Amino acid sequence: MNAVMKSVRCVAPGELEFADRPALGSPPEGWALIDVAHVGICGTDYHIFEGKHPFLAYPRIMGHEVSGTVVEINGPTDISVGQDVIINPYLSCGKCVACRQGKPNCCVSIQVLGVHRDGAMSEQLLVPVENLFPADGLSLAEAATVEFLAVGAHAVRRSMAVGGQRALVIGAGPIGLGTTLFARIAKQNVTIMDVSAERLAFASRQLGFLVIDASKGQVSEKVSERTVGAGFDVVYDATGNSRSMQAAFAYVAHGGVMVLVSVVQDDITFSDPEFHKREMMLIGSRNATRADFQHVAASIRTGAIPIDQLITHRTTLRDSPRDIARWAHQKSGLIKAMIDVRGGS
Template sequence: MQALTILRPNEATLTEKLVPTPAAGEVAIDIAFVGYCGSDLTSYRGLNPLVSYPRVPGHEISGTIAELGEGVDAMSVGTPVTVLPYFNCGICRACRSGRPNACPNNQTMGVQREGAMTARIVVPAEKIIPVTGISQRDLALVEPCAVGFHAVRRAELTADETVVVLGCGMIGLGVILGALRQGANVIAVDLSDAKLDVAKKLGAHEVINASGDVKARVAELTGEGPDVVVEAVGAEATFLQAVDLVATAGRVVYIGYAKAPIAYDTKYFITKELDIRGSRNALRSDFDDVIDELRKRPEAGDLIVTRTATLAEAPEALATWHERPGDFTKILVRF
């Protein structure tokens, strides 16, 4: 079978792989769709320190159970599924405390280990999430949305609060959906009017183009500032902006990875008595919440997916995303 493989920075091509067979306790999945993640783009650009080459990317997965390994009795061939793509150690402090998403030894498919951008994969049975009532296309949106939902969980956002979401890429849209699920008031900020339009159609109460005076507009809308700011860009400007925008005694949650160290004026952490929180990956409960939400909102996929490519087109689609990142919210590869 063929797989999309990043051979080295700025070079992706199709390579031949053996069709895998499940061992005891494993499940084989025939892939339907895989989404390109921002980490895949970073790997393509040679900027992901966690990746070695060559690497098959892909951890935003939908498919169908094709074969069961010995001892897997609770599942059935033909069942539509998505996959929890994080492989934690199970023994570290994070794992012992019920936060395996923060495991320092984590290996994510398509990053530290081979991903799913191929026709069939094999994973341990405990990583399988059977799902009904959602299209295969939209099943591939569950993982990135779950990352956004987890940030909302980390923020402890409630229905009477206002959140500013910096960045309306795929993860930022997941934050918006998760915040709306909590009943919060959502203000979305981005440089792209097209992405802001998607955020508005998904239900964001207000949108702000970041080319203007964001702080003045947020103050106009919130008075003393938002209760929560979620940073979903990973840029120095938005890391600093989050602290500047949030209300006194508010919470800031960072999902984006900044590419270089950032110098803060830390007095604002103290004088505003802020809670500064990180958010990494997602928990199974976040996946379950997203699945429930996407069942209720079948229109969300139509708004989010920018392009669907075949496997033959996948190298070109990745190169085009690299060249024009602002043009795409989500690219899916269809098998």
């Protein structure tokens, strides 16, 4: 076993370091040692790099969208050494009120790889065995997309919406696009809204969705026109923008539901009379569960998710400090960037 491993650390805001670090060694009981294969770069990683993440201590090895191969296991599991795996990066306590109710995605003391503890932008990673899923039938690059897609799949499941209902997804970034794709898989009639003409063109031409361009105003009129004056049965906000989240209440039909997929530090306010006369539901959606990971993996296997169109940028671990710094500001054409940890290092 190697004595060192290569990794990329965010030493401080705006400063990424590619360097050798001590290898992780054998896993503790209940954990597995993983050789990392691919890491997706998420909006969270850009926020960490830019110093905008509110709950992070530097230095930090980023990365929570990850696939790899099992090197060593310490504890009983159906996973085997040498097996390619998808990794759930949400480490839960298993004991709190949420975990006891089968909701480890909102564990009271949750730790997310790459945020609360070091993550996957490294040649090796230690992970609890219960956080591993077989990557059977998926390439390792596809396996590294499962986490970000599972966030949208979870939001759709949380909505409790049924097939045939009108759905509006606000925000055409990776999480919004994932939500849109899984709303379509759930047979909802989906429209996606954004202020970016480039992202709307991608959603329309490449993925085949109806779109609303919010950059030119008159959004309420466009929503009314699209829904014959009724509003949308379900609205998902994936913008991470408090003004967008507050405005979205007005787009929900009577008896409808709004799902807040993204999170902001701001307070969100709304008109109580408008909320009550609609008898609408407001639902928060956080992370994802085992069922969501399994649903996403199955959907990729059947070809329902166009992974090749979603992965638009690629880099290596060695080149990722340069590329992350560039992509943090130059997002034209960028949907999902992927680090090939085993390539070019």
